[in-house]
Amino acid sequence: MASKVERVFHGSGVSPGVVLGQALKLDRHNRLILKIHVDNVEAEVRRFLRAIEASKEQLAVLKSRLEENVGFEHSIILDAHLLMLEDRALNAEIVGVIRKDSANAEWAVIQATERLVHAYQSLEDEYLRERHSDIEHVVERILSNLSGDRPFSWENLPEDLIIVSHDFNPSNFATMDLHKVRGLALESGGRTSHTAIISRGLRLPTVMGLHGILSSVATGDALLLNGDNGQVIVNPSSERIESVRRRIEAVGAAAESALVQSEWTTLTQDGTPVSLRANTELPHELAAAKKCGAEGIGLFRSEFLYFSHPHGFPKMEEQLDVYRMLAREMSPHPVSIRTLDAGTERVSDSPDQASQANPSMGLRGIRLSLHMEDAFRTQIEAILRAGCDGKVEIVLPMVSTIEEIWQARELIAQVRSKLLETHGLALNAVPIGVMIEVPAAVLSLEALAKEADFLCVGTNDLIQYMLAVDRGNPNVAYLFQPLHPSVLHCLSRISEVAGKLNKPVRICGEISSNPFFAVLLLGMGFTQLSMNPLSIPAIRKVLREVPIEASRQIARHALSLVTSSEVHKYLISAVSKLISWDLTSYANEIAPPNGRNSK
């Protein structure tokens, strides 16, 4: 049993809000292991025994294959795994837990083996200490055989869950029941990770970088999570819970009233119109986008349709339903649908998973779509058809060569003429935009832009590729600097080229939701910003106080500085002078992290 001592963890709050709830621990394979009451205990025991039998059969096959290929001596390690499956002490314990607690087999397996794994990890002998990984392999096999005959169900879960995990694959957002999740507490990750971005979009309080929390929390423990200051308290005292509960109620009321004040048009202080749109990935974020006064969906990340799909590739009709709903709901505003932007590692059932050691530079985005033409045609057909129900646009992600645009345009034209000719559909024009997120695209922008109807700047990826920094890697996270002079020059060049060629250009990254950065972007000439819907009211309020000429001066000066810290310092002071209200809480968002080289 976990002790009920209050323990405090500090991480970074990446999505604001304070919530109370109970922990739901995900194991390292993101498998949900939760205690579920079973009525028919003996049936559950039989289910467990079936999983053991299935595991044994699989291992026996593997073992004989290994014997043939590499010899008897090496196959003995699988013999050890087989013996673990047959271990009568362990099996008796697992069956005992199922019977005593009327618990599901998965939970019983974890209960019985977690203790064992800990015991091994505490052994002095290094070789034996490592044997815990053998146990984990065996457990993993049992669990996958258990899930084979009954998929995880959210049905019996309580409604105040806070997920505790090492990391959290964004695809989980698509499969989990969001009504039951109040927050996320993760050991790894950072502000600019996809998971953080989505958390903010969903208004899901989230804290990342909580080192060591997994081993101190058991599923069911009470948690108090503060996404504002990054604090997570395990088993909080009842006094603390009471004081927080009052605060949660007050904050909830204030947030609702702020949203209501959203207006539709955004103008700078001297009347320059700025278009603020919403980045969304889940259809139900649409309500937030409308409520916050988004002038369209600037970026719909379609991959979530894929992640949530049991076979990885949703049918045309399934996609059409979602796109059509977006088009209708946002009408008369446009909806930009970005075609599948995922690497093979994130699309299930893909054959190439193992071959991508470096997925962010691998077969992803438009590369993957051109590689899997049928899936791409299916998506294009759904988007073109949805164009009959409102203003719809296509955005091609991860473009690095002009040929990719040519090929994609050719495929789109083929799908279009097929729909026109064989189905006799009356289609509207659907503009085709290109994501500018690879440095190669920025440097060849003059040529690329001529092939595009509009441009979208994917700042998160652009910064990552520009600075050669994996934003999820804590060792180099301090180098992920949105205010790096190279990033600013890159953005400035994009605005300049787009202006010269008269192509609409939109910033579709997290940075535009930061008031300081938004003013800088305005000064560079960007008048279309797309961000998570909930940031729109604050950005609108800021831009209304900024004269366009002042923002241009700020941009000019920022571009002359040589370090991120200088740019940060300058932006904070220059923008704060223009704004009548306190922006301090936004200043840290873009601060260069406390890395070794950012004094």
Place this chain on the structure above:
Amino acid sequence: MIRQSVLVENRLGLHARAAAKLVRLASRFSSEVHLSREDANQQIDSKSILGILMLAASQGTRLVISIEGRDEAEAGEAIRRLFESKFGEEN
């Protein structure tokens, strides 16, 4: 009941493969076979691989084996030989 003392002589100690061999061998007999470290009291079922591994018996560890049942004499002899052969690993 037979009690006998054996020495773990193989270099790697009672690691996974050696333990697997011991479990397989002990399971061939109907007798109950228990192991304990000479320096500790906890008795381990030698038909449980997880138990054997938990003994953390490295090279040079002395173990006490207690065997009880119809075929205890044969079992004792076979197990003693397995230890003496260093689990067939260092031939």
